[in-house]
Amino acid sequence: MLNDLQLNSILEDFDIAYWKVNLFSKNLSWSDHFNALVGKPDTSEPFEYFLKEILHPDYRYDFRIYFDKLTSQNEPFSLELKLKLHNGKYRWFECRNLKNKDHSNRETAVLLFVNIHQAKRDQYTIEENYFYYHETAEMTSTGGWYVDTLHKNIYWDNVTKKIVNCPLDYQPAYEERLKFYAPEHHQRVLSSFEKCEKYGIPFKIELKMLSLHQKEFWVRATGKPVYNEEQEIVGIRGVYQDIDENKNNELNLQNSLDIIATQNSRLFNFAHVVSHHLRSHSSNLSLIVELLKEAKTDADKLELLPNVVDIADNLDAAISQLNEIVNKQSLLSKNRRIIKFEDALSGVMASTSSLINRENAKIVAEFNALEEISYISEYLESILLNLITNAIKYKHPGRKPVIYIQTYIENDKEYLEISDNGMGIDLDQYGDKMFGMYKTFHSNPEAKGIGLFITKNQVETLGGSISVTSTVDVGTTFKIKF
Amino acid sequence: MGQKVELACIIDDDKIYVNLVRKIIEIKKLSENLLIFKNGKEALDYFQLIMGNMTEDKLPDIIFLDLNMPVMDGWEFLSEFIKIKNNFEKKITLYVVSSSIDPRDLERAKSFNMVTDYLIKPIELKKFEKIFEKNNAA
Incomplete structure (x- = not known):
């Protein structure tokens, strides 16, 4: 057996201090280690000193009761408490009495003080970590999941269940995991999971999921393989992060960006018009002024006059064209309403009847598949007008113009098609310029080069192409x- | 002033501008003759014809090329003309003349080696004279 000295040394090594309590006299004697920990008191009343100076105030009441019970009834106890060490800092200790196996020997009780500070701190850290994990998971809507690939089971934590909008006692079935x-x-899901399960390749993907009630939402899913001791993959563990709001914001942002880009390109086009079209007239005017200065005789000057008239006319025409474009674009504020294609077409045909009659044009319309549409009526009429007059303007010289107009629905989208038997155009050469402003491809004096530009603008303004x-x-x- | 330019060429669809330039050339006696095409296609057809007939004396000394034209614009003409110009021995000076003050047009024009300069309309009379003089000296 160990003697007291050996025992003391072992206890010290384990950072365990103790009191010996004489149950009759209630006298305390502190172990050397205890003295070393808290500082040897200079008092005849070590118990009161302990309560006042060493024990943290939170535990005074409890400790006194336990201590009394121990001394009066030899009732064992165990209490976690904080003691102030000689350096003035509090540390966690577990205080319990050493069980006295020998019931006859009831003279002394031994009270152990075991340093549990590290363990206590670890426990706090774990609790704290759990708290942060939990809060973070809640706040970022990040739910955990585990797929037991060996036994074909799926486990979801509460946040995942919340994300998927199912009750907390819901148990997802492995067979239905794709739903x-x-x-x-x-x-994508299948291949990501398969690669992870077979080859241990982790994944991080953005996915559209379905809630229990079939509502779509976006998540970021990450998954990593789980290995057993034999380094075989037995499952996949990961998280779902609900990014629906972010994703939708991102999509909205992209949408706004596209709209801004379109408007920007329109502005560029407009600037181009001002630069190109108006400047060409003003520069002609400056040229004339220079020539007028140079002209020596009145006859020379008079000769220049018709040019001035031409420039004035052209400038006027250019400005009214610009005005037309601005007006058409400002119609944006108007509201959509249900318009029958038939009505829109007959309005356009009435206003172009002289052209249609002069060219003997034939217009065939088929609106059975899609009779009406929610649109801005001025736009629809303008689109029809532009495309019909275009078709007649660029008719084939050898035949009467025939224009076939039809509407239909394909993949839930609404379409309008206008075909003609005209001269056609080499799209390889002109394709990318077709819808630009002031682009004309035929030496047709009537070509002004703004019709298709306006049409494209109108279609795109309302979200079509x-x-x-x-x-x-x-x-x-x-x-x-549309 | 030295010898006049024999043959100048204008490719431009703006009739008024062409008229005025014609007048300037007449008044200032800048060139003996003047070729006028109202778009790139007409001009290209002409040059291809000359290439076939090998009548180099019908080639202009100087070309004023507009950018914005129907049927074939200045850019398209440039990229076509590059392909055939090495068939000619005669040195042809080419100016791009446009009312566009868009810096991108300017950059693009300068990217063509054969473009001597980019002139923004209106061109002052004095500038015109200088261009013709310079062409003579060369």
Whole structure:
């Protein structure tokens, strides 16, 4: 057996201090280690001193009761408490009495003070970490999940269940695991999970998921393989982060960006017009002024006069064209309403009847598949007007113009198509310029080069797009997706 | 002033501008003759014809090329003309003349080696005279 000295040394090594309590006299004697920890008191009343100076005030009441019970009834106790060390700092200790196996020997009780500060701190750290994890998970809507690939089970934590909008006692079935993903992302999910399960490749993907009630939402999903001791993959662990709001914001932002880019390009085009078109007239005017200065005789000066008249006319025409463009674009504030294609077309045909009659043009319309549309009526009429007059203007010299107009629905999208049998256009050469401003491709004196520019603008302003196919000498088809 | 330019060429669809330039050339006696095309295509057709006939005396000494024209614009003409100009022995000076003050147009014009300069309309009479003189001296 160990003697007291050896025992003391072991206890010290474990940072365990103790009191010996004489149950009759209630006298305390502190172990050397205890004295070393808290500083040897210079008092005849070590118990009171302990309560007042060493024990943290929070534990005084409890400790006194336990201590009394121990001394009066030999009732064992265990209490976690804080003691002030000689350096003035509090440390955690567990205080408990050493069980006395020998019931006859009831003279003394031993009270152990075991330093548990590190353990206590670890416990706090864990609690704190858990708290932060929990708060972070809640705040960022990040839910954890685990797929047991060996036993084909899925486990979700509460945040995941909240994200998926299912009750807390819901248990997702392994066989139905795909039903929580949008169908278009099934392939991605399967391949990501498969690669992780087979080869241990972690993944981090953005996915569209489906809630229990089939509502779509975006998540960022990360997954990592879980290995057993034999280094075999037994599961995949990961998190879902609900990024629906972010993703939608991102998509909205992209959308706004696109709109701004379109408007910007319109502005550029406009600046281009001012630079190009108005300047060409003003520069002619300056040239004339110079020539007038140079002219020696009145006859020379008079000769220049018709040019001035021409420039004035051209300038006037250019300005009214610009005005027209500005006016059309400012219609934006108008509201959409349901318009019958038939009505819009008959309005356009009435206003172009002289042109149609002069050219003997034939217009065939098929609106059965899609009779009406929610649109700005001025736009629709302007679009029809531009495309019809275009088709007649660029008719094939050898035949009467025939224009075929039809509407239809394809993949839930509404379309308008206007085809003609006109002279057609070489799209390889002109395709990218078709819809630019002041682009004319035929030496047709009536070509002003703003019609298709305006049409494209109108279509795009309302969120649609326009495309063109054409074959030289056969005809042209414009297709508008609303 | 030295010898006049034999043949100048204007490719431009602005009739008024062409008229005025014609007048300037007449008054200042800058060139013996003047070729006028109202778009790039017409001009290109002409040059291709000359290439076939090898009648180099019908080639202009100087070309004033507009950018914005129907059917074939100045840019398209430039990229086509580059392909055939080495068939000619005669040195042809080419100026891009435009009312566009867009710096991107200016940059793009300068990217063509054969473009001597980019002139912004209106061109002053004195500038015109200088260009013709310079062309003579060369």
